Amino acid sequence: MTENVERLRAEIRACLPKTLPSRLGVAVSGGSDSVALLLLLNEIAQGAQVELFAATVDHGLRPESEDEARKVSTLAAGLGITHQILKWKGWTGDGNLQDQARQARYRLLAEWANSNAISAIALGHTADDQAETFLMRLGRAAGITGLSGMSNERNMNGVTLLRPVLGVTRQTLRDYLSGERVDWIEDPSNQDLRFDRIKARQALIDLAELGITAKSLTRVAENLAQAREALERFTQESARKIAKVETGDVCLDRVAFQTLPKEIQRRLLVGCVAWIAGQGYPPRQTSVDQAVKAVEDGSATSIGGCLLVPQANKMWICRELxxxxxxxxxxxxxxxxxxxxxxxxxxxxxxxxxxxxxxxxxxxxxxxxxxxxxxxxxxxxxxxxxxxxxxxxxxxxxxxxxxxxxxxxxxxxxxxx
Known part of the structure; x- marks a missing residue:
């Protein structure tokens, strides 16, 4: 077991930045994935002069959530790790609960990190989460960007999000916890088939006979991430050639735009909109296709809080009033x-x-x-x-x-x- 633990620890360390920040945060829900991450990072931090901090977001959606958050506090205290409970009080009963909870969770974590001079937060997303995300996005006919899944590292509101166990299965982490004799919390919503993620989790069990597993789908997502990076660089070079920025607005050369492959046209427009209106959910495919056609036709349209305004052989992209x-x-x-x-x-x-x-x-x-x-x-x-x-x-x-x-x-x- 010791050899397996050492191998697991080494695998996680290899997925972290070469130079770790002096103050590193960990998001811990109390579930097996994040609890295992907390313990493993604690071992890594002790040998790297890194001060570890933990936070738990209490969404307040279940009567047990407050007690579960306190259990994480007790676990962290036993490890000598400073822990804070972040409470969400924004649920009104309207809209998509899981989406709003996810957005609130990231916002609260970023605010916590910024207020405590923590530059990076480690998250406990596993290979299973990556595979489930892949299947859900596949069901929505996502393209390369969507199917490339979650990234190992990304920036959010000035804080770096790290996912060092993205290549590790949930079962591996649970085996580790069992060996350490550490319990975790089982969220009953993980059995609720009303949620798409739980349906995808069940589908993975059914697909295992075909060799479609969390590990194999994670590998597919990694391959697509490499393809996405190549497309991003092509899009960047295309933008350098045909787009110019004037006081926050973007002006495209319409003639040159029409010579680009369709995928690059779409990526270029989505990137312009994101830069002007701010990052968020990208526009729907139909809206993007309509915008591409507007550039080709030289007609005005709106997309994602931005306007496309034609001018001779140019197309201006600006904020919508x-x-x-x-x-x-x-x-x-x-x-x-x-x-x-x-x-x-x-x-x-x-x-x-x-x-x-x-x-x-x-x-x-x-x-x-x-x-x-x-x-x-x-x-x-x-x-x-x-x-x-x-x-x-x-x-x-x-x-x-x-x-x-x-x-x-x-x-x-x-x-x-």
Missing amino acids: NAVQGETVRPGELWDRRWILSGDSVADAQIRPLGEEGLPRVPDWRSLGKPRKVLLASPAVWRADELISAPNAGFANGWSAELAVGTPEFHSSFLSH
């Missing part, structure tokens, strides 16, 4: 999750979109060479009904608009991180 119409902040605060406006002190100044009301008050906007619709959603400084500044529309008046710190450079944004 409706998406930011009600957004108002004070100078120096983040506007539309990407812009910071600063300048001379003006009493009662507000940052809000330039809009139809403001554009006629900018005398030289036409000299920029942009269609008027491209400028409508640009940030502007207002005092009541008085336009003070519209830096991106050519009316600076002592003010500047800068992309927020941490905003990726446009062309590098096409690569997964």
Whole structure:
């Protein structure tokens, strides 16, 4: 058993960054996967001068959840690891419960990490989770990006998410815990066939006779991840050749765009939208295909909170006014999750979109060479009904608009991180 444990520990260490952060977080639900990860990382951390911190998100969806979170606290305390319970109180009973819980979990973990100077969080996703994700996405006719599954490492709100057991099966981790005589919590929702993930879990059992297992599907996802990386680099190089950025908007060469393979066209458009409107769920395939056709035809359309505005042989991609119409902040605060406006002190100044009301008050906007619709959603400084500044529309008046710190450079944004 000792040899197996050493092999497992070495496998996990190989999936972590070569140089570990001095303060490393671990998300622990109390289930077998995350409990095993906590114990194994504790062993790794002790020999690498790494301070380990643990957090449990209590979604408050079951009466037992609070007690289960306290059990994780007790386990962590026994290991000498600082632990914190993060409570979610945002469920209203509407929408997709699992999706909202997942988003809340990541948000709470990122906030916890940022407030504790923790640069990276390890998550207990296993090969089984990867395989289940693959099957669910296969059922939705996902493309290469979707089928390549979860990545070993990615950035979220300034925090690096690590998945060092993504190549390890759940059963392997449970065998390890059994050998260590450590218990874990069984979530009853893991038996609830109303959830797609549990259906996929059951399907894996049925598919095992065909050799379709968590390990084999994880390998397929890894192969597709390599293909995805190649496509991302091709898309990045294509963007360098046919796209230029002007004050946060993207201008495409329509003629050159039409020479690209369809897959690269789609990726290029989705990447532009994500860079302008922010990362989130990518637009539906039908919306992307409609946008590709709009570029080819030179017609206007909207997608993912952005507008596509034709201009001769160009296609401008910009923020959609409706998406930011009600957004108002004070100078120096983040506007539309990407812009910071600063300048001379003006009493009662507000940052809000330039809009139809403001554009006629900018005398030289036409000299920029942009269609008027491209400028409508640009940030502007207002005092009541008085336009003070519209830096991106050519009316600076002592003010500047800068992309927020941490905003990726446009062309590098096409690569997964």
